Amino acid sequence: MASPAILPITSQPTAADTTQQIGPTPAFRSFVNHISTTVQTGFANRRPWSELLDRSAFSKPESISDATLRIRKNYTYFRINYLSLLAVVLAFSLITNPFSLLTLSGLLAAWLFLYLFRPSDPPLVLFGRQFSERETLGLLIVSTVVVIFLTSVGAVLVSALMVGLGIVCIHAAFRAPEDLFLDDQDSPATGFLSFLSSGAANAVAPAVAARV
Numbered sequence: 001m002a003s004p005a006i007l008p009i010t011s012q013p014t015a016a017d018t019t020q021q022i023g024p025t026p027a028f029r030s031f032v033n034h035i036s037t038t039v040q041t042g043f044a045n046r047r048p049w050s051e052l053l054d055r056s057a058f059s060k061p062e063s064i065s066d067a068t069l070r071i072r073k074n075y076t077y078f079r080i081n082y083l084s085l086l087a088v089v090l091a092f093s094l095i096t097n098p099f100s101l102l103t104l105s106g107l108l109a110a111w112l113f114l115y116l117f118r119p120s121d122p123p124l125v126l127f128g129r130q131f132s133e134r135e136t137l138g139l140l141i142v143s144t145v146v147v148i149f150l151t152s153v154g155a156v157l158v159s160a161l162m163v164g165l166g167i168v169c170i171h172a173a174f175r176a177p178e179d180l181f182l183d184d185q186d187s188p189a190t191g192f193l194s195f196l197s198s199g200a201a202n203a204v205a206p207a208v209a210a211r212v
Contacts, residue, residue, distance in 0.1 A: 046080035052171075059176045067173040074172035077180045082172075086164040093160035100156040107147050115140055 061067035075082060094101040114124060115136055124131045131139070148154040 046084065047078050049081065052078055052081050052175075057176050058174050061173055070175065070177055071169055071172040073177040073180065074175050075168075077177065078172075082168045085168060086161070089164035089167070090157070090160045093156055093163075097152070097156050100151075100153045103147055103151065103153050104157075107144060110143065111140055 061070055094104065115133075124136050148157075
């Protein structure tokens with residue numbers, strides 16, 4: 001007997017497949033996971049705040065060179081605490097300036113989702129017009145220059161960083177580091193700064209290389 005004919009069946013995309021297609025790219029997930037791991041590791045390695053604020057350890061530096069040496073030693077020891085303090089000052093400054101916070105968040109989201117972690121296929125289409133990779137990058141660069149230098153966002157960021165650095169330098173200059181036990185493995189490139197160097201480069205490089 002002849003076998004019955006097999007009718008062609010076209011499989012419809014399931015909800016799971018659709019979610020997988022429109023979900024975050026692997027590069028973006030890797031970037032977010034690395035930042036989360038780095039922040040958790042940094043907080044785990046921070047020094048006790050009671051040690052940072054020990055009033056008995058404060059004294060006036062004998063000279064500018066002594067103050068510079070104190071700043072260098074205290075930053076090596078309290079690096080995570082100081083960076084946390086800078087982040088708090090920056091966050092407070094942005095929260096008290098909602099326009100700057102929304103503008104900066106929108107700019108960061110545009111870089112992440114329109115260029116760095118957006119799949120190369122299909123091309124970007126906005127307002128019925130298709131944009132090439134070079135045009136997208138050019139628009140993002142121009143938008144960044146306008147936001148940072150021609151709005152109040154740049155002034156807010158610079159002011160917050162100056163205030164935070166001033167607080168850190170004053171504390172580090174007047175905090176005597178004689179009672180601190182520095183580890184030989186401590187280096188300024190660890191902690192929260194690691195994702196700005198090797199970690200971020202490893203996460204962003206595949207996304208950028210795919211567009212070259």
